[in-house]
Amino acid sequence: MAGNRTVGRVFGCMGILIIAAVIGICSGTQWISPVKLAADISADGLSPDERIVLYIRLPRVLAAALAGAALAVSGAVIQSVLGNPLAAPNIIGVNAGAGLFTVLCMALFPTAVKMLPAAAFLGALFAVMTVYGIAKKTGASRMTIVLTGIGVSSLLNAFIDTVTTVFPDSLAGISSFKAGSFAGVTVGKLFPAWIFIAVGIAAALMLSHDLDVLALGENTAASLGMNVGAVRFGCLAAAAVLAGAAVSFSGLIGFVGLVVPHISRKIAGSSENTAVLPVCTVLGAAFLIICDTLARTLFSPYELPPGLVVSYIGVPFFLWLLIRKKGASHNA
Amino acid sequence: MLEMKNVSGGYGKRIVVSEINALFSKGEITSVIGANGCGKSTLLMLAAGLITCDTGTILADGEDISKLSRNVLARKLSYLPQMKNPGSISVRSLVSHGRFPYLGYPRRYTAEDKRKVDEAMSLAGVSELADRNFGELSGGQQQRVRIAMTLAQDTDIILLDEPMTYLDIRHKLEVSELIGTLREMGKTIVAVMHDLDIAFACSDKIAVMNGGRLTAFDLPEAIAKSKSFEDALGVRALYSGEFGRYFFVK
Structure with a gap:
């Protein structure tokens, strides 16, 4: 049950998000003071600083926020449905599935740019259903799900490499796609992905109560009158929409979907999705804006792929999680 | 019957x-x-x-x-299996899930639902645990909370x-x-x-x-x-x- 406490915490996270967004907009190869920017905005015409912000930095911050929120919520939903705290979209092959369908779409239909989010969604759905199907068939334990996912993920990545080798011309920017990047993103490129993300997050929030009941176990949920198959499919489809849409414009950014849900559970003080998912949405956006801002500024004028910064923060956290989880039987 | x-x-x-x-x-x-x-x-x-x-x-x-x-x-009819660990969740939230069959959409609890939850917790003797985290309770307390959830479901x-x-x-x-x-x-x-x-x-x-x-x-x-x-x-x-x-x- 989302109480007043949750609302307070979501607002707290929103504060972080706003600060991250302002810093993200103002910093770059050249710092633009927010005070001066505010003055420019009230004046007539577009100053050079305003142009930089409007056409370069703002789209990037928006892209990072959208991708971060989408991947974080996708991760939280997948972890909850599979009952596995290690099942993030990048680990169980959901991102790779989305990536494969994206590069296939880019290679085979180079002009159909607007189709990319839909293709990525199909790829993500295909991957998540494959992993879920295998887990269901073998009655798999938590570890088997992760291992299955790693296997599926490697296979899909092998396909991605094959496609990029066979179609080198139409996939010139592929290395930045594989590491994840927001470079060169424009507001136009975010359409229609942002609609997918808005719909996906709305669906996940609407399903959050049912997701909590499902987390009690399949039999318990069914005996409480839930149509378990439909709810589970709905949740996984929402997660696939989110991961797919994010991958379609940002490439393969990993670990957001693993790290942010765990931090969100800590902040929400509960593993209930009604409380976790709103926190996750806001925190995911803030986290990726911060990572992307660091990526742009740390070695300026050189730019790191944001996926790298996420990995620098995400991988040590993941390892710490694995070590800590060894003794604990449930996710906090 | x-x-x-x-x-x-x-x-x-x-x-x-x-x-x-x-x-x-x-x-x-x-x-x-x-x-x-x-x-x-x-x-x-x-x-x-x-x-x-x-x-x-x-x-x-x-x-x-x-x-x-x-x-x-x-x-x-309610069925209480040997439930898997529900993660970090308060006793009241868990017992409230017993009301799932009665919820419309959006999933908001009515005054009636809240009353049934309170009754179920009091009958199972877990009222004073309402705000505790389920995972921190003893095995016996956890089982009484699970039964309280079943009671909240209010089936014959x-x-x-x-x-x-x-x-x-x-x-x-x-x-x-x-x-x-x-x-x-x-x-x-x-x-x-x-x-x-x-x-x-x-x-x-x-x-x-x-x-x-x-x-x-x-x-x-x-x-x-x-x-x-x-x-x-x-x-x-x-x-x-x-x-x-x-x-x-x-």
Whole structure:
């Protein structure tokens, strides 16, 4: 049950998000003071600083926020449905599935740019259903799900490499796609992905109560009158929409979907999705804006792929999680 | 009242229980006993409508459960499995999930739902734990909270799968007392029991299962003397007048 406490915490996270967004907009190869920017905005015409912000930095911050929120919520939903705290979209092959369908779409239909989010969604759905199907068939334990996912993920990545080798011309920017990047993103490129993300997050929030009941176990949920198959499919489809849409414009950014849900559970003080998912949405956006801002500024004028910064923060956290989880039987 | 007529079923093609005929009456506790793998839990899952019967019908208060929607069935019959760990969740939230069959969309609890949740927690003696994290409670407290969730579901028929396993003796007796209270409320209670001492002490009827079949269904006194009991469990029941209870010997 989302109480007043949750609302307070979501607002707290929103504060972080706003600060991250302002810093993200103002910093770059050249710092633009927010005070001066505010003055420019009230004046007539577009100053050079305003142009930089409007056409370069703002789209990037928006892209990072959208991708971060989408991947974080996708991760939280997948972890909850599979009952596995290690099942993030990048680990169980959901991102790779989305990536494969994206590069296939880019290679085979180079002009159909607007189709990319839909293709990525199909790829993500295909991957998540494959992993879920295998887990269901073998009655798999938590570890088997992760291992299955790693296997599926490697296979899909092998396909991605094959496609990029066979179609080198139409996939010139592929290395930045594989590491994840927001470079060169424009507001136009975010359409229609942002609609997918808005719909996906709305669906996940609407399903959050049912997701909590499902987390009690399949039999318990069914005996409480839930149509378990439909709810589970709905949740996984929402997660696939989110991961797919994010991958379609940002490439393969990993670990957001693993790290942010765990931090969100800590902040929400509960593993209930009604409380976790709103926190996750806001925190995911803030986290990726911060990572992307660091990526742009740390070695300026050189730019790191944001996926790298996420990995620098995400991988040590993941390892710490694995070590800590060894003794604990449930996710906090 | 729950009635099973010539019920057979299992998982996929594997038939685990066959030709079950039983009538579980209102205001009675029936314990299902038998050796490991005899089909006790499968019987309960069939009765809960979680797996469909290959043959036969199951009637809940006279209505064929296979013809009821999940939601309608969930207002007549509750089933408490050995639940997996629900993660970090408050006791009140968990008990409130018992109201799921009554929720419309969006999932908002009404005053009625909140009242039922409070009642269920007070009946199960967990009211003072309402704001605690479920994961931090003792095994006995957790089991009472789970039963409170079932009570919040407010059904006439309650199926319990090994409600006392892993509990120490004091908590077993507490839970058994709570189940006794439910009987007083006129509920139909069917419980898979591992512990024969408790089964014989708290049940009105005992159902003995052996190799997927129901081999005896009677009062505890009659079961204690029956050959079916000895065949199924591999022990004999001896009554001690001095202690007022049964002892089980090889």
